[in-house]
Amino acid sequence: MSISVLVGAQWGDEGKGKMVDYFAQKSDLIVRFQGGDNAGHTVINDYGVFKFHLIPCGIFNKDCQCLIGTGVVVNPDVLLEEMQQLTEANISLAGLKVSAKAHILMPYHQKLDELMEVSGGIGTTKRGIGQAYAYKAMRKSLRFEDLLNLENAKKKLADIILVVNKQMSSYGIEPYTVEELFAKCEAWASKISFMIVNPTSFLHERIDADKNILFEGQLGAMKDIDLGIFPYVTSSNPVAAYAAVSGGFPAKKIDKVIGVAKAFSSAVGAGPFPTEEFGGTIDMLRGTGEKPDDEFGARTGRSRRLGWFDIPVLKYTHAINGFDELALCKIDKLDDLPVIKLCVDYKLDGKIIKEFPNTEDLERVEPIYITLPGWLSDTSKIRRIEDLPENAKKYIKTIEDLVGTTIAYVGVGPNREDLAIR
Incomplete structure (x- = not known):
C-alpha cells in the first residue's frame, strides 16, 4: 500500500x-x-x-x-x-x-463571481469557486449528501436564499427562487445520486x-x-x-x-511573477494555440504569462510540501534555445534575500540569473534521463542541486508516454 x-x-x-x-x-x-x-x-x-x-x-x-x-x-x-x-x-x-x-457549486456562486470581477477582481476564471468556498465557510451551503435527501435540501435552500438574494439586490440583480434552484437539485439527484x-x-x-x-x-x-x-x-x-x-x-x-514543475515558468491572472519576460526568446515557448500543450489556459484559453525557471519559488514550495521527487515537464520546449536563463536568487532594495518575500515585496524583487547553454537537439524520443543531451542533464542537475530534491521524471512531449525516467 x-x-x-x-x-x-x-x-x-x-x-x-x-x-x-x-x-x-x-x-x-x-x-x-x-x-x-x-x-x-x-x-x-x-x-x-x-x-x-x-x-x-x-x-x-x-x-x-x-x-x-x-x-x-x-x-x-x-x-x-x-x-x-x-x-x-x-x-x-x-x-x-x-x-x-x-460542497455543491450553485448558479448564484458563479453569478456573484462574475459581478465581483466586474467591480474590481483579481483575474479569476469567473467560475464561482471563491464564492462557493465563502458560502461553505458561512455554513450556507449544500453538500452532495443533500441530493440524497431532497426535502432536507429544499429546507436548506429556503434559508440560504435569504443571504443570496440580499447580495443580488446590492448588485441590482433579480432574485433567485427556491423553486428554480430546487428543480436543478432534483435534476442533479436523478443523474448523480448513484x-x-x-x-x-x-x-x-x-x-x-x-x-x-x-x-x-x-x-x-x-x-x-x-x-x-x-x-x-x-x-x-x-x-x-x-x-x-x-x-x-x-x-x-x-x-x-511528488511535485510537478515546468522547465520554465508560467502564470495566469494578476499578481507578482518575478521572472516574467515579454517577446523575444521567451515568447518562442508559447506556441500558437494549435497544439494542446501550447501556453494557453485549459479552462479559459487565455494566453499565459511566461518567464524563466525560478529557483526561489521551487525552494519555497519544496519547503512547504516536502517533495520526495519532482517531475519536470516540457523540457522539450527548450530544445531550440541556444542559451537558457535560470533565476537563482532575488535582490530586494539592493540586497540578496534568503527568505521568500511577501506579496508586495515579490512585486519589487529583481531576479538574479545565471545562464546555461542549451542543447539544440530533439529530446522528444528520449525515454531515460541518462540519455538526454549533456547540457539538458546539466540543466536538470543544476535545478536539483539548488532546490535540494531529485528530478525523477522529465516530460519531453505532451503524450502519456513522452517521459524520460531516472
Whole structure:
C-alpha cells in the first residue's frame, strides 16, 4: 500500500494532468482533493485529448477508481458535461465517485463571481469557486449528501436564499427562487445520486486493503490561499498536507509527495511573477494555440504569462510540501534555445534575500540569473534521463542541486508516454 500526493510546484499549469494519467496506470484510486472547475488538467493518450476540470485524470484506467473528494467544490452541470464527454469516447464511468461531503457549486456562486470581477477582481476564471468556498465557510451551503435527501435540501435552500438574494439586490440583480434552484437539485439527484459515497469509509476501506492511492492536486502552491501570493490566489489549499485534511486520514500515512514543475515558468491572472519576460526568446515557448500543450489556459484559453525557471519559488514550495521527487515537464520546449536563463536568487532594495518575500515585496524583487547553454537537439524520443543531451542533464542537475530534491521524471512531449525516467 502507498499513499502519494501529487501537487503543482509553481503557479499552476505545470503538467499535473499528464503525470496523474501516467501514475494512474499503477494506481487503485485517484482522489481530486481540492479546487473546482476553475482550472484544467490536460491528458493526451490513446483515447484522445481531454481537458478535465473535475474528474480525476485516472479515469482511463478501468481498474482504477476515481473520487471527487470532500475538499472540492463541484458544479454538477460541469461534472455532467465531463461525464458525457467520456461516455462519447467509450470511457467507462463505473469507478467514478463523488464525496457526500463535497460542497455543491450553485448558479448564484458563479453569478456573484462574475459581478465581483466586474467591480474590481483579481483575474479569476469567473467560475464561482471563491464564492462557493465563502458560502461553505458561512455554513450556507449544500453538500452532495443533500441530493440524497431532497426535502432536507429544499429546507436548506429556503434559508440560504435569504443571504443570496440580499447580495443580488446590492448588485441590482433579480432574485433567485427556491423553486428554480430546487428543480436543478432534483435534476442533479436523478443523474448523480448513484455516484455519491461516504468519503471517509470509502477511503479508509482502501487504505486498510493496502491499495495504491494517489491524491491529485489542482493549481500550484503559489496559489495556495494561506501560503501563496495572497490575494492573487485560489480559494483552497493546493498543498500536499491538505490531502490528509480533506481526505480524513492521518498525515503520517502519506508515503510520497511528488511535485510537478515546468522547465520554465508560467502564470495566469494578476499578481507578482518575478521572472516574467515579454517577446523575444521567451515568447518562442508559447506556441500558437494549435497544439494542446501550447501556453494557453485549459479552462479559459487565455494566453499565459511566461518567464524563466525560478529557483526561489521551487525552494519555497519544496519547503512547504516536502517533495520526495519532482517531475519536470516540457523540457522539450527548450530544445531550440541556444542559451537558457535560470533565476537563482532575488535582490530586494539592493540586497540578496534568503527568505521568500511577501506579496508586495515579490512585486519589487529583481531576479538574479545565471545562464546555461542549451542543447539544440530533439529530446522528444528520449525515454531515460541518462540519455538526454549533456547540457539538458546539466540543466536538470543544476535545478536539483539548488532546490535540494531529485528530478525523477522529465516530460519531453505532451503524450502519456513522452517521459524520460531516472
